Amino acid sequence: MTNNLLIFVPQTLCTERSGYVLGKVIHDTCSGLKKFYIISLRKVGSVESTKSTLDIIGCHSNETEAVEEFLERKHANWVHIATKPSENGRNKEYHLLNIILNNKKIDLSAMRTMIILYNQQALLETELFESKTTSGDHFHELAKLIQSKKDELRIxxxxxxxxxxxxxxxxxxxxxxxxxxxxxxxxxxxxxxxxxxxxxxxxxxxxxxxxxxxxxxxxxxxxxxxxxxxxxxxxxxxxxxxxxxxxxxxxxxxxxxxxxxxxxxxxxxxxxxxxxxxxxxxxxxxxxxxxxxxxxxxxxxxxxxxxxxxxxxxxxxxxxxxxxxxxxxxxxxxxxxxxxxxxxxxxxxxxxxxxxxxxxxxxxxxxxxxxxxxxxxxxxxxxxxxxxxxxxxxxxxxxxxxxxxxxxxxxxxxxxxxxxxxxxxxxxxxxxxxxxxxxxxxxxxxxxxxVYTFWRWLMRSYCTCSIVDIRLHPSCTKELTVLSMTMVVAPWRLTWKKxxxxxxxxxxxxxxxxxxxxxxxxxxxxxx
Structure with a gap:
């Protein structure tokens, strides 16, 4: 029984046009946790012809674009994320319009759902990020997945x-x-x-x-x-x-x-x-x-x-x-x-x-x-x-x-x-x-x-990041918790040692x- 749902979304998704989201769905049976790792986005007309090792796990609509066409596709695990400008116009609000887990449509009020906005470029370039636990490190798992698909993500x-x-x-x-x-x-x-x-x-x-x-x-x-x-x-x-x-x-x-x-x-x-x-x-x-x-x-x-x-x-x-x-x-x-x-x-x-x-x-x-x-x-x-x-x-x-x-x-x-x-x-x-x-x-x-390491560390390059900083996003609601993740540069002693x-x-x-x-x-x- 899945009680918790984590959806990892790139921070640049809100600036993209509507399309299908590609990634990977992982179910942790021990903790009853379902994780949607959204890695990239493809346009509606180019999904079938684009070669990718990632699975189609949902769709993204910027405001109200092509919702009906998205819902026609049938998948065992599916998430539909919509983004629209907030009332003050400074931030983007995230909404979950549709969630399907194991071929069943899920009510958001029946489970704890969390969206985590992550910096994809930082996780792609980091070289010092290591897991401190043997299991259950979602960000380390996400970083390994992104780095394994770097040839697909980089143009x-x-x-x-x-x-x-x-x-x-x-x-x-x-x-x-x-x-x-x-x-x-x-x-x-x-x-x-x-x-x-x-x-x-x-x-x-x-x-x-x-x-x-x-x-x-x-x-x-x-x-x-x-x-x-x-x-x-x-x-x-x-x-x-x-x-x-x-x-x-x-x-x-x-x-x-x-x-x-x-x-x-x-x-x-x-x-x-x-x-x-x-x-x-x-x-x-x-x-x-x-x-x-x-x-x-x-x-x-x-x-x-x-x-x-x-x-x-x-x-x-x-x-x-x-x-x-x-x-x-x-x-x-x-x-x-x-x-x-x-x-x-x-x-x-x-x-x-x-x-x-x-x-x-x-x-x-x-x-x-x-x-x-x-x-x-x-x-x-x-x-x-x-x-x-x-x-x-x-x-x-x-x-x-x-x-x-x-x-x-x-x-x-x-x-x-x-x-x-x-x-x-x-x-x-x-x-x-x-x-x-x-x-x-x-x-x-x-x-x-x-010398080279100190210069990259001084410039706060993504390759010297090793610490995850999580903060509450302004678009949180009662039904949906939105967190924003950023990467922090590692201490100099650890950077030089690594x-x-x-x-x-x-x-x-x-x-x-x-x-x-x-x-x-x-x-x-x-x-x-």
Missing amino acids: KSRFVHIWETLLTYHISFYLHLVLLLSKITDRLLPILKYSSLGLHVYHWLENVKWMLATVIRNRDFKLKTGNYALAIIIDIALGIFVLRLLRYYIEDQPSQLLLNNAEAIVESLKELINWLMGVPAGLKLNHVLNNTMGKFFLYHIQLWWTFLIFSKPLLDFAFEVLLLFGRLGITFQISIVADLLALVSFHTYCIYVYAARSVIHHRLFNIQLRGITALFRLFLGKKNNPLRERVDSCQYQTDQLFVGTLSFTILLFLMPTTWVYYTVFTLLRLASIAFGGFLTRLKFYLQVMP CIPDTIICYPSIEWCTILNNVIWGYLLYPL
Whole structure:
């Protein structure tokens, strides 16, 4: 039994001449709701010859035109809507002259009827409108129906058809070229994944492939694809500007400049380790362990510096190759800087690993800290039970207490020496991964630079609408409720978030608690 009737009418229907209305009738059996979705209107004489996938669900008469001819047609579901000027002449009044549901004529007083005037152009162009409920969202259902019939609703000129054809062939050429390059990078991915530039080239090709395929499918640039295309253009322009700026201010060879800076870093690290091998900040460290660790780290730094000197010819060739990719955009240059940062700070990373781990791959700082914690339970008469993941009481013998006390003393007095080296190089590691994380996020924001999206959002374009606003229409009566629906522009944060390309994964948020826990317990710190 149908108790409620909803009739969705385009706001432009009142300006149209009399004719048949096309759309779709949906019956919701759970709620007993009958919905008439009116999509378009056809003239009386052209209905039979016009090809349309929409059904004839009623008629519209502007004042009193051709009413008898409309009523001659027989349909299971039929609605006859009449519009006429109001008394003040400012608005249009809507009247329901005839309603047929399931081959039965319905009395308006026997059911609750509502006419909803919607903005068809807004629902046709919106790209951010999503349903917040699993079912029962009438406007979302209407929007999907309108967008599926957009080829029937839009009357394209000959110029538009020519433009779409040229755009499709032009984009298809670039798509085939990108697909060829993408196959090459897929095979080289096991090697490219070790380089920030290699990964960026791979992901960049995937993003461009998605954009070109989407443009061909839609035969036009939408909000996402238009925003990414403009971001690529700005990226390339910024990259060319930065390259010219660097060439103007930098006269030396890039490899020589890198070696000069690396030499300054090496000298600074040597001075730091020599300071640690003495009495840093008045701390009296274990002389044997301090001297051993200091010499080991100095040897490692010297080994790395020798490697850089011998690899200078390779660096010259690598810089020429990198400059070729640098012309593709500033994001490629950021990836190059990330690789150079990894190369320059490789020795500090190794020293940090050695300070956090011993040569036999057991964490030196971590094993000392956990050893002190475990041996401290010995004085309390407790021990850790790894099977049940709890701390149980335990009775220790005299020799066990002696060995435990001796081990606790040795670890406790060696701890300051290990802690000094671990603290210094952990801070260096934190600074390195912080700068690397900054480069990663800068590259992400440059890839999804919302210039095009912000312009469309600022102009209040229909494609940025996502919220439905419903208000009472002046032509309401006791028997008939008329509502007016408009689309509201989405908030800027939601608009920008929805315009990120599907192939670009947003960087994960920084887990400060995990980083702090890794620093305290001596676990390795990974890039942000």
